[in-house]
Amino acid sequence: MNHDTPGYRLFRYVTLTLLSVFVLAPLYVMLASSLKTLPDVQGEFTWFPSSPTFQSFIDIWHTVPLAQYFVNSLIVAVSATVLSVLVAVFASYALSRWTFPGSGSFKSAVLATQMFPGILFLLPLYLLFVYADQNLGTDLVGTRTGLIVTYLTFSLPFAVWMLVGYFDTVPRDLDEAAKVDGAGPLRTLLQIIVPAATPGIVAVCIYAFMTAWGEVLFASVLTDEQSRTLAVGLQAYSTEANVYWNQVMAASLVVSVPVVAGFLLLQRFLITGFTAGAVK
Amino acid sequence: MAVISPSGTRESPGTPDTPKQSTRGSRFRGRGRRWIPYAFLLPALALEVIVHFVPIVLGVAMSGLRVTQYQISHWWEAPFSGLGNFRIVLDFDGPTGKALAQSFFVTLGFTAVVLSGAWIVGMAAALALQRAFRGRGLLRTLFLVPYALPAYTAVITWRFIFQRDNGMLNHLLGQLGLIDSNPFWLIGHNAFWAECVVAIWRMWPFAFLILMAGMQAIPGEVYEASSIDGAGPWRQLQMITLPLLSSVNKVLVLVMFLHTFNDFSTPYILFGGSAPPAGDLISVHIYQSSFATWNFGLGSAMSVLLLLFLALVSACYLAFTRRTGHES
Numbered sequence: 001m002n003h004d005t006p007g008y009r010l011f012r013y014v015t016l017t018l019l020s021v022f023v024l025a026p027l028y029v030m031l032a033s034s035l036k037t038l039p040d041v042q043g044e045f046t047w048f049p050s051s052p053t054f055q056s057f058i059d060i061w062h063t064v065p066l067a068q069y070f071v072n073s074l075i076v077a078v079s080a081t082v083l084s085v086l087v088a089v090f091a092s093y094a095l096s097r098w099t100f101p102g103s104g105s106f107k108s109a110v111l112a113t114q115m116f117p118g119i120l121f122l123l124p125l126y127l128l129f130v131y132a133d134q135n136l137g138t139d140l141v142g143t144r145t146g147l148i149v150t151y152l153t154f155s156l157p158f159a160v161w162m163l164v165g166y167f168d169t170v171p172r173d174l175d176e177a178a179k180v181d182g183a184g185p186l187r188t189l190l191q192i193i194v195p196a197a198t199p200g201i202v203a204v205c206i207y208a209f210m211t212a213w214g215e216v217l218f219a220s221v222l223t224d225e226q227s228r229t230l231a232v233g234l235q236a237y238s239t240e241a242n243v244y245w246n247q248v249m250a251a252s253l254v255v256s257v258p259v260v261a262g263f264l265l266l267q268r269f270l271i272t273g274f275t276a277g278a279v280k
Numbered sequence: 281m282a283v284i285s286p287s288g289t290r291e292s293p294g295t296p297d298t299p300k301q302s303t304r305g306s307r308f309r310g311r312g313r314r315w316i317p318y319a320f321l322l323p324a325l326a327l328e329v330i331v332h333f334v335p336i337v338l339g340v341a342m343s344g345l346r347v348t349q350y351q352i353s354h355w356w357e358a359p360f361s362g363l364g365n366f367r368i369v370l371d372f373d374g375p376t377g378k379a380l381a382q383s384f385f386v387t388l389g390f391t392a393v394v395l396s397g398a399w400i401v402g403m404a405a406a407l408a409l410q411r412a413f414r415g416r417g418l419l420r421t422l423f424l425v426p427y428a429l430p431a432y433t434a435v436i437t438w439r440f441i442f443q444r445d446n447g448m449l450n451h452l453l454g455q456l457g458l459i460d461s462n463p464f465w466l467i468g469h470n471a472f473w474a475e476c477v478v479a480i481w482r483m484w485p486f487a488f489l490i491l492m493a494g495m496q497a498i499p500g501e502v503y504e505a506s507s508i509d510g511a512g513p514w515r516q517l518q519m520i521t522l523p524l525l526s527s528v529n530k531v532l533v534l535v536m537f538l539h540t541f542n543d544f545s546t547p548y549i550l551f552g553g554s555a556p557p558a559g560d561l562i563s564v565h566i567y568q569s570s571f572a573t574w575n576f577g578l579g580s581a582m583s584v585l586l587l588l589f590l591a592l593v594s595a596c597y598l599a600f601t602r603r604t605g606h607e608s
Contacts, residue, residue: 004411004413004513005512005513007512007513007514008411008513011407011408012408012413015404015405015407015408016405016408016409016419019401019404019405019408019423020419020422022481023422023423023425023426023481024422025441025448026434026437026438026441026481027425027437029437029440029441029448030433030437033440041446042446043446044445044446044451045443045446045447045448045450045451046451087323087324087327088324090320090321090323090324091320091321091323091324091325093320094316094317094318094320094321095317095321097317098316098317100314100317100318103317103321106321106325109328109333110324110328112591113328113332114535114538115538115590115591115594116332116336116587116590117541117542117562117563117566117583117586117587117590118542118544118563119542119544119563119566119567119570119579119583119586120335120336120339120583120584120586120587121331121332121335121336121339122567123339123342123570123576123579123580123583124334124335124336124338124339124342124580125331125335127338127342127347127355127576128334128335128338130355131355131356149327149330149331150331152327152331153327153328153330153331153332156324156327156328160324185316185320210428210430213430214430214431214432214545215431216431216432216544216545216548216549217544217545217548217563217567221571230430230432231430231431231432232432234432234433234436235432238552245440245446248436248440249437249440252432252433252436252437253433255430255432255433256428256429256430256433259428259429259430260425260428260429263424263427263428264421264424264425264428267421267424270489271489271492271493271496274489274490274493
């Protein structure tokens with residue numbers, strides 16, 4: 001390999017320094033402010049806490065029912081992820097291995113839903129849920145179920161799109177071999193295709209989980225006090241009279257650390273998943 | 281009626297049977313199992329219908345009804361108003377139409393700034409991390425953090441940074457001697473730029489991730505061959521990297537466009553629900569028009585117009601990129 005030119009080295013140095021500062025500044029503010037006392041955080045901004053304390057990490061659980069929101073978010077995000085990936089795996093396998101009447105239009109229809117603004121579904125979906133609750137006796141408005149059903153479809157287009165690309169890279173000879181061995185489509189999918197496409201599936205899981213964990217618009221309309229998720233619940237730290245910035249930042253840290261850590265641990269799957277599935 | 285066949289059978293060579301027999305055999309099997317792909321597809325289809333297609337049809341229907349807070353529980357009995365809602369929404373001299381047009385143009389500008397900003401920053405980062413050096417893995421991980429951070433926590437932190445008196449930005453600018461008095465960042469025209477910065481901060485790692493994945497798919501030999509021919513990094517970028525990334529870019533730009541144009545979280549959280557006119561993005565605008573006043577009919581009409589606009593742009597974009605793709 002040739003050596004880096006001085007010009008490229010300078011470009012790299014400047015770009016990476018600027019971007020690191022850009023990325024780190026908010027993360028630093030989050031951390032430093034969470035360690036401040038309320039008067040400290042409400043006065044003129046300082047780079048360091050005058051008397052660092054972990055008090056806000058204790059207070060966040062009492063000011064707002066954070067634990068409840070945490071449980072809600074966890075249930076909603078995990079259920080939506082598992083279900084959507086399961087549904088997507090079957091759909092993608094069908095689209096990748098068979099050509100049948102309607103497969104093309106289904107693929108384009110699924111892609112098209114990616115383009116629709118969330119606000120477009122929100123009003124009718126809300127009213128649909130109201131209708132179902134009153135006339136069919138379901139319990140969808142203000143419950144975790146309603147949110148799960150909704151989120152389940154949010155990551156679906158992306159999951160199908162990526163998994164079809166990923167399954168296409170798994171050689172069909174494997175399917176043939178399984179068929180010769182007498183395996184039906186279901187066993188072929190579960191025992192041959194799914195293991196071969198693990199990076200793609202993990203990537204889709206990450207995407208689905210993050211989508212559900214951070215969604216704000218639908219959560220703010222479709223939940224009530226009992227089913228509120230973190231994305232909406234955190235707003236409770238800001239009242240008309242006062243914003244508990246130190247607690248907001250502490251809670252933000254607590255909420256972010258699990259997803260960010262999980263994401264960073266699994267990022268190599270995401271990159272290989274994108275490389276094989278989306279970038280062809 | 282088209283024949284369903286596992287697409288693999290057509291291409292699989294070396295089956296022990298003669299070609300004729302194998303075709304007959306697979307068609308026979310195919311007839312018996314024609315339902316299998318449909319069965320696999322059914323759950324996805326059902327969910328798409330319930331959560332996407334039915335609401336869209338309902339949304340279009342609702343745009344023709346006068347649904348207000350009085351009919352929420354019996355909205356299907358709301359009075360029919362024909363194109364009345366569209367007439368109000370598209371009357372740019374009236375207050376509703378005027379505000380919608382203003383919000384539309386703000387969103388257009390916001391999308392242009394965020395899309396180009398995120399692409400340029402993401403591309404610069406991908407190029408800077410293209411070659412191996414010490415600390416590359418660490419920086420790559422760091423750059424993905426904004427992508428992994430939940431929307432609420434990212435945007436609320438920026439909101440704190442932009443605070444007039446206790447925010448980091450004014451403090452920093454004061455320390456650097458760039459400002460004398462503390463400006464407002466979340467009110468007035470500054471709000472637009474504040475919003476763009478936050479959106480770029482959240483969006484660029486996605487561009488970076490996709491472009492990096494795209495670059496990894498370019499074989500190293502291509503670069504080696506070109507550097508033997510004496511091409512420098514700048515020439516390699518022009519002649520190799522950008523052309524080979526064009527198919528990736530087509531998808532990336534469209535996805536980022538749709539995502540940015542529909543952005544709700546950034547303005548909603550940054551401005552605490554009521555955005556100043558300069559930062560009033562269309563998603564929040566429709567949300568406010570619908571849920572603050574409970575005027576669902578007007579909100580639906582706005583949504584339908586937004587959908588038509590996005591469909592038109594996407595179709596034009598796809599047609600255009602497909603054509604240029606054929607020429608090259």
